[in-house]
Amino acid sequence: MVGATEGPAGFQAVRETNLGIVLRTIRTSAPCSRAVVAASTGLTKATVSSLVAELIDRGLVCETGLVNQRRVGRPGMMLTINGSTLVAIGLEVNVDYLALATMDLLEREVLTRHVAFDARAAGPEECALRLRDLLLEATADPLLRDRPLLGVSVAVPALIDVASGTVSNAPNLGWRGFPLKRRLTDLLADTALAGAPVLVDNDANLGAVAEYRGGHLARTLDLVYLTGEVGIGAGVLMNGEPLRGASGFAGEIGHIPLLKDGPRCACGQRGCLEALAGLDSILRRAVPDLVPDGPVRGSVVESLVAETARRAEADDPTALDALTSAGEWLGRAAATLVNLLNPSAIILGGYFVPLSPWLLPPCREAMAAHSFAPDSGNCRIEPSTLGLSAAARGGAMALIDALDTGSLPLPPGSNAA
Amino acid sequence: MVGATEGPAGFQAVRETNLGIVLRTIRTSAPCSRAVVAASTGLTKATVSSLVAELIDRGLVCETGLVNQRRVGRPGMMLTINGSTLVAIGLEVNVDYLALATMDLLEREVLTRHVAFDARAAGPEECALRLRDLLLEATADPLLRDRPLLGVSVAVPALIDVASGTVSNAPNLGWRGFPLKRRLTDLLADTALAGAPVLVDNDANLGAVAEYRGGHLARTLDLVYLTGEVGIGAGVLMNGEPLRGASGFAGEIGHIPLLKDGPRCACGQRGCLEALAGLDSILRRAVPDLVPDGPVRGSVVESLVAETARRAEADDPTALDALTSAGEWLGRAAATLVNLLNPSAIILGGYFVPLSPWLLPPCREAMAAHSFAPDSGNCRIEPSTLGLSAAARGGAMALIDALDTGSLPLPPGSNAA
DNA sequence: ATCAATTCGTTCAAACACAAAACTAATGGA
DNA sequence: TCCATTAGTTTTGTGTTTGAACGAATTGAT
Numbered sequence: 001m002v003g004a005t006e007g008p009a010g011f012q013a014v015r016e017t018n019l020g021i022v023l024r025t026i027r028t029s030a031p032c033s034r035a036v037v038a039a040s041t042g043l044t045k046a047t048v049s050s051l052v053a054e055l056i057d058r059g060l061v062c063e064t065g066l067v068n069q070r071r072v073g074r075p076g077m078m079l080t081i082n083g084s085t086l087v088a089i090g091l092e093v094n095v096d097y098l099a100l101a102t103m104d105l106l107e108r109e110v111l112t113r114h115v116a117f118d119a120r121a122a123g124p125e126e127c128a129l130r131l132r133d134l135l136l137e138a139t140a141d142p143l144l145r146d147r148p149l150l151g152v153s154v155a156v157p158a159l160i161d162v163a164s165g166t167v168s169n170a171p172n173l174g175w176r177g178f179p180l181k182r183r184l185t186d187l188l189a190d191t192a193l194a195g196a197p198v199l200v201d202n203d204a205n206l207g208a209v210a211e212y213r214g215g216h217l218a219r220t221l222d223l224v225y226l227t228g229e230v231g232i233g234a235g236v237l238m239n240g241e242p243l244r245g246a247s248g249f250a251g252e253i254g255h256i257p258l259l260k261d262g263p264r265c266a267c268g269q270r271g272c273l274e275a276l277a278g279l280d281s282i283l284r285r286a287v288p289d290l291v292p293d294g295p296v297r298g299s300v301v302e303s304l305v306a307e308t309a310r311r312a313e314a315d316d317p318t319a320l321d322a323l324t325s326a327g328e329w330l331g332r333a334a335a336t337l338v339n340l341l342n343p344s345a346i347i348l349g350g351y352f353v354p355l356s357p358w359l360l361p362p363c364r365e366a367m368a369a370h371s372f373a374p375d376s377g378n379c380r381i382e383p384s385t386l387g388l389s390a391a392a393r394g395g396a397m398a399l400i401d402a403l404d405t406g407s408l409p410l411p412p413g414s415n416a417a
Numbered sequence: 418m419v420g421a422t423e424g425p426a427g428f429q430a431v432r433e434t435n436l437g438i439v440l441r442t443i444r445t446s447a448p449c450s451r452a453v454v455a456a457s458t459g460l461t462k463a464t465v466s467s468l469v470a471e472l473i474d475r476g477l478v479c480e481t482g483l484v485n486q487r488r489v490g491r492p493g494m495m496l497t498i499n500g501s502t503l504v505a506i507g508l509e510v511n512v513d514y515l516a517l518a519t520m521d522l523l524e525r526e527v528l529t530r531h532v533a534f535d536a537r538a539a540g541p542e543e544c545a546l547r548l549r550d551l552l553l554e555a556t557a558d559p560l561l562r563d564r565p566l567l568g569v570s571v572a573v574p575a576l577i578d579v580a581s582g583t584v585s586n587a588p589n590l591g592w593r594g595f596p597l598k599r600r601l602t603d604l605l606a607d608t609a610l611a612g613a614p615v616l617v618d619n620d621a622n623l624g625a626v627a628e629y630r631g632g633h634l635a636r637t638l639d640l641v642y643l644t645g646e647v648g649i650g651a652g653v654l655m656n657g658e659p660l661r662g663a664s665g666f667a668g669e670i671g672h673i674p675l676l677k678d679g680p681r682c683a684c685g686q687r688g689c690l691e692a693l694a695g696l697d698s699i700l701r702r703a704v705p706d707l708v709p710d711g712p713v714r715g716s717v718v719e720s721l722v723a724e725t726a727r728r729a730e731a732d733d734p735t736a737l738d739a740l741t742s743a744g745e746w747l748g749r750a751a752a753t754l755v756n757l758l759n760p761s762a763i764i765l766g767g768y769f770v771p772l773s774p775w776l777l778p779p780c781r782e783a784m785a786a787h788s789f790a791p792d793s794g795n796c797r798i799e800p801s802t803l804g805l806s807a808a809a810r811g812g813a814m815a816l817i818d819a820l821d822t823g824s825l826p827l828p829p830g831s832n833a834a
Numbered sequence: 835a836t837c838a839a840t841t842c843g844t845t846c847a848a849a850c851a852c853a854a855a856a857c858t859a860a861t862g863g864a
Numbered sequence: 865t866c867c868a869t870t871a872g873t874t875t876t877g878t879g880t881t882t883g884a885a886c887g888a889a890t891t892g893a894t
Contacts, residue, residue, distance in 0.1 A: 008434070008435050008438050008458050008459055008460050008881095009426075009430070009431040009434040009435055009881095010431070010850095010880090010881060010882085011849085011850050011851060011880085011881065011882090012850095013426070013431070014426040014427070014430070014431055014850095014851065014852080014880095015850090015851070015852095017425070017426040018425050018426055018851090018852085021425050021426075033870095033871070033872090034871075034872065035870075035871055035872075038872095041425050042425050043425050043852080043853095044852070044853055044854075045871080045872065045873085046852080046853075046854085046855095046872090046873075046874080046875095047851080047852055047853075048872095049872065049873065050851085050852090067860095067861095067871095071862075071863095071869085071870090072861065072862045072863070072868070072869045072870070073860080073861060073862080073868085073869040073870025073871070074859060074860035074861055074869080074870050074871045074872080075860070075861065075870085075871075076870080076871055076872080077871080077872080221663070222662055222663040234757070236757075238655070238660060238662070243655060243660075243758070244759075245639055245655070245758055245759025245760065245794070246638070246639040246759050246760060246761035246794065246795070246796075247759060247761075247790075247794055247795065248759070249755075249756075249759035249789075249790040249794045250757065250758050250759040251757065252756040252757070252759075252789045252790065253756065253757060254789070255756050255787075255788075255789035256752070256753045256756045256757065256787075257675075257749050257752055257753065257787040258674075258675075259677060260676060260749075267789055269786065269787055332674050332677075335673070335674055336673045336674065336753060336757075337757070338666075339666075339669040339670065339672050339673045340651070340653075340667065340668065340669070340670060340673065340753075340754070340757060340758075341660070341662055341667050341757075342661075342662025342663050342664060342665070342666035342667040342669075343662065343663060344663035344664075369686065370672075370673075370674040370686055371672075372666075372669045372671070372672035372684055373664075373666040373669065377662070377663065377664050377666045378663070378664065379663075425852090426851095426852090427851090427852060427853085427879095428851085428852070428853090428878085428879050428880060429879090431851095431879095431880065431881080432879085432880070432881095435880090435881090450842070450843090451842075451843065452841075452842055452843075455843095460881080460882095461881070461882055461883075462842080462843065462844085463843090463844075463845080463846095463881080463882070463883080464880080464881055464882075465843095466843065466844065466845095467880085467881090484889095484890095488840085488841090488891075488892095489839070489840045489841070489890065489891040489892070490839085490840040490841025490842065490889080490890060490891075491840080491841050491842045491843080491888060491889040491890055492841085492842075492889070492890065493841080493842055493843080494842080494843080
């Protein structure tokens with residue numbers, strides 16, 4: 001069974017919904033008074049007062065001392081999201097590193113960590129232990145000490161069963177069927193973090209969330225985030241919601257067939273996008289003299305990408321050819337996305353970002369040429385501006401977002417102590 | 418503005434939600450007592466009694482005289498969806514016909530009409546008038562006389578702005594920017610149908626709804642319906658909701674690029690799915706001696722499709738080759754769907770159905786070969802069993818479905834007269 | 835036949851949340 | 865000073881779910 005039936009609506013459902021609505025309104029309208037919230041939500045002033053009081057009590061909202069300057073009348077007490085108490089932590093597991101990002105409710109980064117870690121060699125159990133240590137170390141930091149925790153999210157480049165928090169299959173990590181959420185919850189049970197909600201999700205999905213909330217195309221409801229890591233994955237947000245598919249396999253854009261009888265892909269097929277525009281394919285063609293025989297992995301990748309960019313900058317024809325070709329295939333894949341999903345933005349992440357000056361022009365051209373809708377349905381395609389560990393930050397943001405919808409296991413009832 | 422913000426929750430919101438939940442429970446649990454509804458929804462017996470009373474009052478539910486046969490205890494009064502009052506009407510505009518389907522709340526067909534009509538030659542205004550006549554004629558029929566109307570839906574092979582009910586662009590009809598919903602509402606204003614809710618949507622989307630509710634794969638939450646009409650369109654249901662994209666262009670699968678430098682498509686590009694597996698392409702290759710020079714249209718299509726099937730049946734190599742090739746390209750497109758969306762079923766509709774015995778085997782093979790997920794993520798691909806005017810019926814079903822979610826402008830408060 | 839047990843559905847008071855309106859508070863301007 | 869205006873709280877009312885108690889209808893045992 002997939003779709004958990006929404007339970008019946010009762011009192012608390014109404015209350016929670018409205019708490020979420022007020023919270024979202026306060027967030028988007030920056031500093032604003034109760035009266036403004038009432039006017040823009042349609043709720044009465046009385047109800048808003050009650051809801052705001054509860055939000056303040058929970059540490060989500062606070063009154064600034066400031067007042068507004070209307071023409072006449074009593075000035076309103078301005079409200080803001082309380083950025084100084086609750087925090088959300090996003091973790092990210094990738095092939096060669098672990099990352100941690102902590103954000104307050106204003107989505108300011110409070111603390112970040114980035115440590116080298118060979119997740120493939122270590123295996124999932126060792127990785128879970130390491131994640132726990134990262135968490136304990138971070139929460140012991142003076143910046144986080146005694147601040148209540150909204151939750152912990154973990155981004156993994158894998159197929160995830162989100163409901164149970166299980167890593168079904170992570171080809172690049174060599175993991176299969178590991179119950180990460182349960183394991184992490186157990187490991188935290190004896191610590192100060194006991195009881196914190198844990199959310200496990202796909203890295204591309206969380207990257208898309210990060211773009212949705214923090215990128216320069218923020219608040220675009222229908223967007224696709226393409227990860228340019230060892231593989232190419234797509235995180236799809238439709239109407240602000242992640243698209244998962246029947247069994248969580250959605251977004252495997254790396255293996256859509258683009259060229260009949262094309263080059264062989266690691267997946268065994270021919271002519272996949274990944275075989276035509278994946279990192280491995282680009283590097284092999286762009287800097288053939290430097291690429292070893294086996295699969296390209298680890299920190300070597302970073303330097304090879306840098307070298308590719310350097311040569312392209314110097315107008316090296318081999319490098320330029322490779323990038324132009326990859327960009328064109330990427331554009332054909334983007335056109336497929338446009339035709340099928342009609343997103344308003346496609347964002348290139350990961351290693352595509354440093355290469356985007358050369359990838360994007362042919363990519364845009366191919367996308368426009370193969371889109372059915374005029375002007376590609378107004379879809380923009382641009383490099384991400386978020387940098388590395390976007391997925392970790394996206395995870396933290398997803399936790400904060402969940403407050404708006406009131407769908408999160410209530411935030412800790414942390415009354416002012 | 419796209420996403421209308423959900424309003425704040427109030428009393429009526431709760432009430433409507435719960436009415437919808439009870440209605441859905443009664444529908445799915447066939448004849449069942451109030452006690453069973455209470456147990457399976459989590460609502461109190463008292464609440465269920467109140468909700469059921471309202472549903473009965475509105476003519477949506479009725480008590481059968483029958484009672485259940487438990488071991489001991491007072492027998493329960495069985496409830497059923499009331500199939501004898503409310504009806505929903507689905508209209509369908511296609512290139513060469515208009516269709517009307519009427520269904521009661523049990524989703525039984527009450528009345529259907531299918532009339533030849535050249536929508537391209539007639540133009541949208543003439544078509545709207547014809548639709549009104551169809552409606553008036555149908556509602557005057559003894560079968561529908563005096564039965565309250567849930568609403569009217571119109572399926573159009575076009576890009577639709579669902580919110581306003583406007584036909585943005587219908588290439589095959591030659592329509593652009595026609596406010597069909599408004600026009601139809603105005604035309605009905607002086608009639609007995611005044612005030613009936615009108616819903617306009619894409620034919621592929623409504624075809625998908627029809628499959629979702631009535632096909633042999635019914636209740637599959639994530640499915641794709643492929644229309645094999647003059648063009649190839651995809652209606653995508655993800656988690657039971659239609660996927661529309663940022664501007665309603667989603668599902669234009671007919672023009673995804675599959676073959677670099679392939680045959681030229683009517684859209685101006687090369688190697689689109691439609692150019693490789695569209696009806697025109699199939700017929701030109703399968704029965705080259707019969708196809709005229711210009712575009713193939715109208716009732717000729719039907720006979721050519723029949724002739725193709727006949728020759729394939731007789732092992733004519735030309736016809737078989739054409740179908741095998743088309744099936745293979747269809748399979749590559751299906752694999753793209755599987756990789757990107759991970760649906761649990763893909764359903765072939767329209768003229769693909771009579772040709773499916775020859776299309777499906779190569780199609781299944783290609784789909785399996787190019788899917789990343791093992792076993793294509795358990796995605797089945799099968800011909801539709803619904804026959805023609807599936808979109809009209811899907812529209813009627815969509816109206817009935819909307820009752821469940823409580824999101825429809827309340828059903829007429831038709832108390833028993 | 836009678837009575838206990840069981841299950842169904844309704845009734846009634848209570849709790850809860852929002853709605854509407856009156857009221858207090860604070861400020862600007864005449 | 866007084867009034868108009870806007871902000872926020874208090875009060876009262878309404879609608880809906882909740883929970884317990886009650887009456888109703890049937891089975892099965894005495």
